[in-house]
Amino acid sequence: MQCPRxxxxxxxxxxxxxxxxxxxxxxxxxxxxxxxxxDCRKMAAQQKAVWDALDAWRPAAIPADFNDKLYQRIxxxxxxxxxxxxLRFNWAWGLRPALPVAAACAAIMVxxxxxxxxxxxxxxxxxxxxxxxxxxxxxxDDMDMLKQMSLTAPAEGPAxxxx
Amino acid sequence: xxxxxxxxxRDAELMLRVREGDQSSFAALxxxxxxxxxxxxxxxVQNQAVSExxxxxxxxxxxxxxxxxxxxAKFTTWLFRIATHLALNWIRxxxxxxxxxxxxxxxxxxxxxxxxxxxxxxxxxLVYQARLAEVRQAIELLPAKQRAAVLMHxxxxxxxxxIAKALCCSESAVKSLLFRAYETLRSRxxxxx
Numbered sequence: 001m002q003c004p005r006x007x008x009x010x011x012x013x014x015x016x017x018x019x020x021x022x023x024x025x026x027x028x029x030x031x032x033x034x035x036x037x038x039d040c041r042k043m044a045a046q047q048k049a050v051w052d053a054l055d056a057w058r059p060a061a062i063p064a065d066f067n068d069k070l071y072q073r074i075x076x077x078x079x080x081x082x083x084x085x086x087l088r089f090n091w092a093w094g095l096r097p098a099l100p101v102a103a104a105c106a107a108i109m110v111x112x113x114x115x116x117x118x119x120x121x122x123x124x125x126x127x128x129x130x131x132x133x134x135x136x137x138x139x140x141d142d143m144d145m146l147k148q149m150s151l152t153a154p155a156e157g158p159a160x161x162x163x
Numbered sequence: 164x165x166x167x168x169x170x171x172x173r174d175a176e177l178m179l180r181v182r183e184g185d186q187s188s189f190a191a192l193x194x195x196x197x198x199x200x201x202x203x204x205x206x207x208v209q210n211q212a213v214s215e216x217x218x219x220x221x222x223x224x225x226x227x228x229x230x231x232x233x234x235x236a237k238f239t240t241w242l243f244r245i246a247t248h249l250a251l252n253w254i255r256x257x258x259x260x261x262x263x264x265x266x267x268x269x270x271x272x273x274x275x276x277x278x279x280x281x282x283x284x285x286x287x288x289l290v291y292q293a294r295l296a297e298v299r300q301a302i303e304l305l306p307a308k309q310r311a312a313v314l315m316h317x318x319x320x321x322x323x324x325x326i327a328k329a330l331c332c333s334e335s336a337v338k339s340l341l342f343r344a345y346e347t348l349r350s351r352x353x354x355x356x
Contacts, residue, residue, distance in 0.1 A: 015341075054348075057302075
């Protein structure tokens with residue numbers, strides 16, 4: 001068996017092995033490999049230590065009045081008249097996700113509404129410097145070529161999200 | 164497997180009854196799921212009072228959504244998606260600026276909250292509490308999303324696909340989260356082997 005650390009499968013394999021979730025045949029194969037591979041033995045021991053440590057962490061008991069408090073909150077909400085609910089809504093919290101979008105939209109609106117003449121160095125390109133039709137055609141040919149290259153390039157594996 | 168499938172269908176069936184106005188079905192769902200939700204939130208925020216408050220909010224949102232509920236996903240996936248969302252928001256908003264203080268307070272109170280095992284000697288109990296504090300700190304030091312993934316994977320036995328839906332990311336992203344998290348935990352807790 002190839003060492004799992006060499007083919008990149010060690011983490012998933014060790015997690016499954018130490019959790020007792022491997023197929024019996026895979027488990028036997030891995031244990032045979034670990035007889036000779038100290039690194040894998042060490043990793044398995046460390047992962048098992050992690051499982052055991054996490055198993056030992058038991059949270060406190062559920063408070064006896066949890067359900068009663070919840071039903072009380074539900075009853076309080078039901079008692080609020082429909083027209084009062086928007087007044088009680090925490091707009092700052094509820095609209096928080098929309099604030100950046102709203103700010104961006106406001107900035108765009110301001111940009112369109114406030115029109116000022118461009119500085120001289122940003123003025124439109126003089127007629128004699130305008131792009132020729134041949135340059136445009138060359139650019140379009142280049143884009144076609146790049147598109148063809150991307151279609152024939154070997155497929156990449158799924159990108160891993162950077163977390 | 165059959166029992167699990169039956170359990171999942173039972174959750175959806177209960178929630179559909181809640182949608183029709185059956186309050187006793189909501190009580191049944193609450194009794195089935197409040198412990199895992201509270202425990203998950205407690206391990207996420209490591210503050211007993213906050214975890215209870217967030218858990219209340221989870222079930223309040225479930226109740227509020229009852230009229231529009233559709234069993235398009237597993238009930239537990241939906242439940243933990245809400246719980247994770249609330250926990251991540253709480254962590255992100257910096258309301259855990261006193262988390263170190265609360266962690267210390269919890270550690271001190273932990274000895275009273277966690278009922279001492281009468282089978283352990285005093286020395287064994289002290290060693291146990293010290294190890295527990297290390298575990299809690301190791302978990303707390305994980306980035307929030309890694310922490311959530313580990314807690315769902317380890318304590319709720321959720322599959323990668325379920326965790327992905329709860330965290331609103333891909334399965335490959337979940338695997339990446341878990342592998343990094345467990346690698347960090349191995350380095351921090353390996354001496355306990």
